[in-house]
Amino acid sequence: MTATEPRIVPNFGDEDETDRKLVIICSKGNLDMAYPGLVLANAALGEGIAVDLFFTFWGFDMITKDRQTKLKFSPVGNTAMHLPTGGRMPQWLSPFPGMTWVATKMMRKQIDDLGIPPVDEFLDQIVASGGRLWACRMSADMQGLTMDDLRDDVEDIITAADFMDISEGAQTLFI
Amino acid sequence: MTTTTLKGREVHVDDEGFLTEYDEWDEELGAELASQIGIEMTDAHWGLIRFLRADFAETGQTATTRRVATVGGVPVKEQFQLFPKKPGKKMSYIAGLPKPAGCV
Numbered sequence: 001m002t003a004t005e006p007r008i009v010p011n012f013g014d015e016d017e018t019d020r021k022l023v024i025i026c027s028k029g030n031l032d033m034a035y036p037g038l039v040l041a042n043a044a045l046g047e048g049i050a051v052d053l054f055f056t057f058w059g060f061d062m063i064t065k066d067r068q069t070k071l072k073f074s075p076v077g078n079t080a081m082h083l084p085t086g087g088r089m090p091q092w093l094s095p096f097p098g099m100t101w102v103a104t105k106m107m108r109k110q111i112d113d114l115g116i117p118p119v120d121e122f123l124d125q126i127v128a129s130g131g132r133l134w135a136c137r138m139s140a141d142m143q144g145l146t147m148d149d150l151r152d153d154v155e156d157i158i159t160a161a162d163f164m165d166i167s168e169g170a171q172t173l174f175i
Numbered sequence: 176m177t178t179t180t181l182k183g184r185e186v187h188v189d190d191e192g193f194l195t196e197y198d199e200w201d202e203e204l205g206a207e208l209a210s211q212i213g214i215e216m217t218d219a220h221w222g223l224i225r226f227l228r229a230d231f232a233e234t235g236q237t238a239t240t241r242r243v244a245t246v247g248g249v250p251v252k253e254q255f256q257l258f259p260k261k262p263g264k265k266m267s268y269i270a271g272l273p274k275p276a277g278c279v
Contacts, residue, residue, distance in 0.1 A: 007179050008192035009211045010268060012261050039278055046240060048260030115242065116279045125241065128252040 013048065021050045021170040028175060029058030031071040031107055031119075037175045038122045045129035052166050053126070054158075056136035059175075060143060063133060063151050068120045073107045074100045120151075127153045134158050134166065182207050193268055197231065200271030209269045220257050220269075223249050227270040237267045239275040 026037045061067040075081040075094040135157045187195045226247040258265040
């Protein structure tokens with residue numbers, strides 16, 4: 001049954017003066033835990049939502065120039081780790097030498113096969129889409145890192161109090 | 176199935192107004208769709224829309240902004256300038272294609 005309707009124009013929400021804003025706190029430096037924040041940030045920007053990413057603790061590796069391409073994935077302590085042949089990976093096996101290397105290599109390939117960029121390129125895309133990157137002061141001090149060590153597009157190293165200003169009125173995700 | 180009339184032609188659309196039949200689209204309709212959402216088409220806009228159409232014909236899927244950048248060669252930043260705020264959805268709407276299904 002086909003019905004003829006008056007013209008329907010999708011509402012892209014351009015007229016709504018939305019101030020919807022998302023802040024994502026990235027606190028993990030494992031390869032698998034870097035992606036949730038990146039994917040959500042990218043999706044939000046594509047929907048016209050303002051996004052700020054705040055990197056703290058281990059999440060610093062995502063924006064540190066000489067570390068961001070070297071994130072690793074370890075199966076240790078991950079009971080949801082499955083083998084390509086089927087079945088669960090035995091926990092006694094996961095800390096064996098070379099397992100992190102293998103697991104990281106496999107995960108990188110899976111990510112690449114889906115056309116999803118590596119962490120550094122993903123951040124390039126997020127910044128190009130209007131996302132802003134911020135680094136945590138305490139983490140920088142703990143790790144002895146300065147702006148020179150971080151990606152050039154990191155806005156600044158800021159304090160927890162500054163973060164309160166940035167996140168005012170925003171939906172906040174801690175990852 | 177729902178149809179509507181655009182430029183004096185009957186076309187199939189979904190609930191949001193996106194065209195659902197690849198072959199019902201042509202550039203004249205594309206221009207009409209663009210004007211409906213307030214976008215004035217330039218050569219840069221058309222280049223991108225033509226890429227989306229060709230890519231869909233090849234892959235059966237609407238390219239995401241990521242794919243438009245890596246395969247289509249139009250940087251994400253430029254996509255946001257051409258189709259403000261929601262480039263992925265706006266481009267596919269004008270191109271008469273479904274919204275991109277991929278996450279990235």
